[in-house]
Amino acid sequence: MNPGKKAQLALPGPLLLVGAGKMGGALLNGWLRLGLDPSLIYVVDPQPSFELKTDLRDRGIALNPASMVQPKVVLLAVKPQILSGALKAVALHVDKDTLVISILAGATLGALDAGLPSRTAIIRTMPNTPAAIGRGVTVMIANAEVSPEQRALASQLMEAVGDVAWIGDEALMDAVTAVSGSGPAYVFFLAEALARAGVKAGLPPELAAQLASATVAGAGELMHRTGTVPETLRKNVTSPGGTTAAALEILMAPDGLEWLLTAAVKAATERSRELGKG
Numbered sequence: 001m002n003p004g005k006k007a008q009l010a011l012p013g014p015l016l017l018v019g020a021g022k023m024g025g026a027l028l029n030g031w032l033r034l035g036l037d038p039s040l041i042y043v044v045d046p047q048p049s050f051e052l053k054t055d056l057r058d059r060g061i062a063l064n065p066a067s068m069v070q071p072k073v074v075l076l077a078v079k080p081q082i083l084s085g086a087l088k089a090v091a092l093h094v095d096k097d098t099l100v101i102s103i104l105a106g107a108t109l110g111a112l113d114a115g116l117p118s119r120t121a122i123i124r125t126m127p128n129t130p131a132a133i134g135r136g137v138t139v140m141i142a143n144a145e146v147s148p149e150q151r152a153l154a155s156q157l158m159e160a161v162g163d164v165a166w167i168g169d170e171a172l173m174d175a176v177t178a179v180s181g182s183g184p185a186y187v188f189f190l191a192e193a194l195a196r197a198g199v200k201a202g203l204p205p206e207l208a209a210q211l212a213s214a215t216v217a218g219a220g221e222l223m224h225r226t227g228t229v230p231e232t233l234r235k236n237v238t239s240p241g242g243t244t245a246a247a248l249e250i251l252m253a254p255d256g257l258e259w260l261l262t263a264a265v266k267a268a269t270e271r272s273r274e275l276g277k278g
């Protein structure tokens, strides 16, 4: 995380978070870590768990308020399957000065616009859960109603929790979702699978899990901190004729990991397109 961004994180008015689940909660955690004023945050989540209620109360954040000042930003973080119902509720809180930011997989700018008052400023984004620790990456696209100030505000909010990339072609959003939105799950599965492989190679389960988690986390951190491309880092581990080369012969075979990831990303891209069709 860039500590220089911390002091700049401020809102021009209230932010309404609609859906405080895994991703909405991750963004909320990221913003609060950076000192965003909790009194400006309102959360709507119809059936909050005891933990969520307690957590928000302890942080001084209003949950399901009976009334609120018109928000400057509405962050829509519900499941795509309930989009139309959620938009009906959100529309009540939207006026010409409100920026609606959606993080929903598949939900197009057109679909969002159709459920909101005409000429609503909308930004479609795809974040990921490392945002909770300021290490996410978010891809964004704005509709024509978004002002330069609203665009800057959205950048500021998402840059506060990681990297940001703006795109101009919405069709890319499905593949973006498949690579970075879902991507953390692939990496966590790599840690799970590596641990299980270690057990099959004879390691005690606890040690295998420790080694696999520390290796995935350490490798990611090394790439992050050095800024070195992954190919170079991989080659640095691979001694000619050594153990890594023996493993990579399997992983880099035509039907190896890249083949599997290509199929996985294709499946996720197609699923994102399907979600967009409702």
Ligand SMILES: NC(=O)C1=CN([C@@H]2O[C@H](COP(=O)(O)OP(=O)(O)OC[C@H]3O[C@@H](n4cnc5c(N)ncnc54)[C@H](OP(=O)(O)O)[C@@H]3O)[C@@H](O)[C@H]2O)C=CC1
Binding pocket: 018, 019, 020, 021, 022, 023, 024, 025, 044, 045, 046, 047, 048, 077, 078, 079, 080, 082, 085, 086, 103, 104, 105, 106, 126, 127, 128, 129, 181, 182
């Ligand atoms: N998880 C991830 O890594 C990422 C998710 N996304 C997107 O984020 C969105 C949320 O996903 P995720 O956080 O995983 O899902 P969650 O189910 O964890 O979060 C959704 C939250 O919305 C609540 N909710 C249900 N109905 C309403 C409503 N009418 N109004 C307000 N809140 C409501 C749910 O409550 P309850 O549980 O009681 O139903 C839940 O707390 C999805 O659209 C997904 O595509 C995007 C990038 C990454």
Ligand SMILES: O=C(O)[C@@H]1CCC=N1
Binding pocket: 105, 177, 181, 182
């Ligand atoms: O699995 C999903 O549909 C969401 C979108 C990206 C990550 N989680």
